[in-house]
Amino acid sequence: MGRSPCCCHDAGVKKGPWTEEEDKALVEHIQKRGGNVGSWRGLPKAAGLNRCGKSCRLRWTNYLRPDIKRGNFSDEEERLIITLHAGLGNKWSTIATHLEGRTDNEIKNYWNTHIRKKLLRMGVDPVTHQQLPPDQTNHDVNGAAAALLWAAAAVSLGGLDTGALMQAQLLQQLLQAIGSNNSTTGLIANLAAANTVLNSSSSFVPNQMNYLQTGYLCNNSNLSEQHVVQQQLTNDTSPGTSSFAAAEPADQLCNTAASYDVAPAGDWSLTQEFGGLLEPMMELPGLCSLEGDSFWKDILEDSYRL
DNA sequence: AAGCTTTCCAACCGCTTTGTA
DNA sequence: TTACAAAGCGGTTGGAAAGCT
Numbered sequence: 001m002g003r004s005p006c007c008c009h010d011a012g013v014k015k016g017p018w019t020e021e022e023d024k025a026l027v028e029h030i031q032k033r034g035g036n037v038g039s040w041r042g043l044p045k046a047a048g049l050n051r052c053g054k055s056c057r058l059r060w061t062n063y064l065r066p067d068i069k070r071g072n073f074s075d076e077e078e079r080l081i082i083t084l085h086a087g088l089g090n091k092w093s094t095i096a097t098h099l100e101g102r103t104d105n106e107i108k109n110y111w112n113t114h115i116r117k118k119l120l121r122m123g124v125d126p127v128t129h130q131q132l133p134p135d136q137t138n139h140d141v142n143g144a145a146a147a148l149l150w151a152a153a154a155v156s157l158g159g160l161d162t163g164a165l166m167q168a169q170l171l172q173q174l175l176q177a178i179g180s181n182n183s184t185t186g187l188i189a190n191l192a193a194a195n196t197v198l199n200s201s202s203s204f205v206p207n208q209m210n211y212l213q214t215g216y217l218c219n220n221s222n223l224s225e226q227h228v229v230q231q232q233l234t235n236d237t238s239p240g241t242s243s244f245a246a247a248e249p250a251d252q253l254c255n256t257a258a259s260y261d262v263a264p265a266g267d268w269s270l271t272q273e274f275g276g277l278l279e280p281m282m283e284l285p286g287l288c289s290l291e292g293d294s295f296w297k298d299i300l301e302d303s304y305r306l
Numbered sequence: 307a308a309g310c311t312t313t314c315c316a317a318c319c320g321c322t323t324t325g326t327a
Numbered sequence: 328t329t330a331c332a333a334a335g336c337g338g339t340t341g342g343a344a345a346g347c348t
Contacts, residue, residue, distance in 0.1 A: 053334095110315095
C-alpha cells in the first residue's frame, strides 16, 4: 500500500478558494459526461482546470454536487447525528450516509462548531456521551433544585395543586439548570424532582412517561423499545473503538434512530435541547415513596443545605 | 471607527483503504 | 502475493465574517 503521489504537490497547481469560473468549468465537464466523473486524476486537464484532481473531487463532493442540501441542520438531523456519533464515533462519512444531502465535511464541521459545544454546555462529554465529572460540568441547579424540590414535595404530599403553576415553574427551573453552573448532586436532585413532577402531572404530556437523566432529558412512550436502543448503543458500541463497526453498524444505528423517536419533535420544546437516549436510564423513584426511601430524603436534605 | 478576538466552514494534508495488473 | 495508483477519510488549518471592547 504505497503512498499515493499527489498532483497537489506539483508546482503551479492552484490552491485555495474556487472561483465561479472554476466551479462552472467543473460542473459543465461532469454534466457533459452525464455525471460520470471517471478518473479524478485526469479530470483537471480534461476540464481545463489548473487544479489537483483531489481538489476537484472535494469541491464536487462537498459543494457542487446537485443533490447537496444546504442550509441549517434541522433538530431531527441534529438528533440523528448525536445518536449515530454515540455509536460510531468520528466516522463522519458513515454518519453522512444517513443524512440525505449532507456531506461528511459538513457534518464534521457542524459537530465541531455546534453540537460539541452544546453537549459541553449540558455537561456531557462529546466523545463518550457520558456525564462529565462535577468539576467539569456546567450545570447550575442548586438553587433551582431547592425550589423545585420543594414544589415537587409539596405536590406529592398534597399541598399544592398540579396545574399550570407547576408546569411553568418546572420549565423555569429546568431552563436555569440547563443554562448555568453547579454540582452534579444538584443536577440529579433537580432532574429527580422534575421527573416526579412530570410523571405526577398527567396534563403535562398526556399518555407519555417522561424520564430525566443526568445529561439528557428523555421523552419516550415505550420504555422497552428505549432499552433496545440503549443496549445497542452501549453494549455493541464503544465510541472510538471499532467493535461496533464490524457488521453494518451504520445501518443498525440508522434503523434504530429512525425507528425509535428519541426525542420527538413537537412534544416539548425543552426536549429539543437534549439529544438522545445514550446513557443508561436513570428511572427515579416517585416522591410518594418519600417516607420509606432514603433516595429522596437524602436529596431533599442536600438541597436544603445549598 | 478601529483593533482585537472568536466563530465558522471551505479547503487542504497526509494516512488508510480499495482496486487492479 | 505484491506493488502501485486512485479514491476515501478524518484531522487540521487559514481566512473571512461576525462579535466584542
